[in-house]
Amino acid sequence: MSVFSHKEFDNHEQVHFFCDAESGLKAIVAVHNSNRGPALGGCRMFPYASDQDALTDVLRLSRGMTYKSALANLDLGGGKSVIIGDPRKHKSEALLEKMGRCLEQLGGSYIAAEDSGTSVPDLRVMGRYTKNVAGIVERTGIDGQPSSGDPSPATAYGTFIGLKAAVQHRLGRSDLSGLKVAVQGVGNVGFRLAQHLHTAGAELFVSDIHQDQLDRAVAELGATVVPSDQILTLNVDVIAPCAMGAILNDEIIPQLKAAVVAGAANNQLAEARHDAMLRQRGILYAPDFAINAGGIIDIFYERVGHTPEKVTAHIETIADTLNELFDRADESGRPTGAIANELAEERFATRHQMA
Ligand code: NAD
Numbered sequence: 121m122s123v124f125s126h127k128e129f130d131n132h133e134q135v136h137f138f139c140d141a142e143s144g145l146k147a148i149v150a151v152h153n154s155n156r157g158p159a160l161g162g163c164r165m166f167p168y169a170s171d172q173d174a175l176t177d178v179l180r181l182s183r184g185m186t187y188k189s190a191l192a193n194l195d196l197g198g199g200k201s202v203i204i205g206d207p208r209k210h211k212s213e214a215l216l217e218k219m220g221r222c223l224e225q226l227g228g229s230y231i232a233a234e235d236s237g238t239s240v241p242d243l244r245v246m247g248r249y250t251k252n253v254a255g256i257v258e259r260t261g262i263d264g265q266p267s268s269g270d271p272s273p274a275t276a277y278g279t280f281i282g283l284k285a286a287v288q289h290r291l292g293r294s295d296l297s298g299l300k301v302a303v304q305g306v307g308n309v310g311f312r313l314a315q316h317l318h319t320a321g322a323e324l325f326v327s328d329i330h331q332d333q334l335d336r337a338v339a340e341l342g343a344t345v346v347p348s349d350q351i352l353t354l355n356v357d358v359i360a361p362c363a364m365g366a367i368l369n370d371e372i373i374p375q376l377k378a379a380v381v382a383g384a385a386n387n388q389l390a391e392a393r394h395d396a397m398l399r400q401r402g403i404l405y406a407p408d409f410a411i412n413a414g415g416i417i418d419i420f421y422e423r424v425g426h427t428p429e430k431v432t433a434h435i436e437t438i439a440d441t442l443n444e445l446f447d448r449a450d451e452s453g454r455p456t457g458a459i460a461n462e463l464a465e466e467r468f469a470t471r472h473q474m475a
Pocket of ligand 1: 270271272273275304305306307308309310327328329330333348362363364365384385386412413415
């Protein structure tokens with residue numbers, strides 16, 4: 121298995137492989153860049169088909185965290201960890217304990233948070249053996265409700281703020297009443313985003329693969345349900361992808377009718393070149409890793425003194441970052457995703473002076 125010559129390696133600072141025969145733990149921890157601070161990123165557990173697939177995933181995700189945190193102006197680097205195994209079959213207290221002990225060995229260069237296949241309670245088990253976990257402290261969320269560490273309300277609020285900035289830029293309107301928005305996926309983030317939009321007077325169209333999620337959106341938000349294969353190509357002002365990645369592709373982009381794409385889903389572009397395709401069609405794309413940073417902002421403040429006010433104020437800077445991206449894109453005639461990468465690189469290029 122190649123590491124240094126792996127196509128996703130991109131000068132990672134550290135890659136650690138951990139194995140514990142007794143608990144069955146097989147894990148990889150990747151630290152992409154720590155110029156801005158310790159690398160914070162999720163710990164994913166997934167039954168990868170091969171070790172190579174696990175390595176590819178952790179390298180890609182870790183690099184993505186460097187860009188996301190830098191763009192959000194957080195004193196954090198980028199990192200990620202993966203545990204190879206089926207969370208429903210292979211997760212045990214002993215495995216989580218061992219993972220915690222492995223994280224402790226890294227001396228704080230990587231800090232783990234929940235991700236798919238792991239939960240806040242799992243991270244709390246790891247946290248008995250290491251300080252290097254985050255997103256586990258009970259606190260008052262930005263919505264004023266008790267929060268157990270779930271970053272979704274913060275992600276949804278940031279996405280709402282970013283969507284408004286994109287609408288203002290592309291459609292020249294600050295009032296969302298009557299704005300038609302199609303939300304793909306009304307789960308933890310999508311439903312909360314839809315709540316913000318509903319409160320602001322937007323007209324909602326939703327899709328999901330779970331009927332109970334749809335029923336809730338209809339009952340509480342007066343949303344119109346749309347079949348899953350039609351939601352993205354609906355004749356609306358904005359599409360907000362909040363389910364899965366790679367939905368902006370060769371097939372869908374030519375059929376889009378919305379003027380703005382602004383949603384929380386990770387890795388929305390199937391390939392980097394789809395960014396330019398959106399621009400050519402006159403569609404304003406709010407880069408996913410810029411607009412969905414609310415969750416990482418929320419988790420960051422757990423480590424430096426969390427108050428709902430501080431977190432909310434920082435999340436609202438997502439609009440400033442997007443406005444800077446949109447202006448640079450207009451001035452240069454280049455797509456927003458490419459500009460977002462450049463702005464992030466500017467922000468993590470040099471070692472940050474810690475306060
Ligand atoms: P979730 O699992 O709670 O919600 C996803 C929803 O999408 C579910 O209701 C699911 O049924 C639905 N869905 C799945 N396939 C679908 C399809 N084909 N068509 C329509 N709906 C479909 O997840 P989430 O936490 O709300 O995250 C949503 C997206 O946002 C993911 O891409 C995630 O990576 C990204 N994200 C989430 C956070 C966060 O704080 N939770 C932070 C950053 C990015």
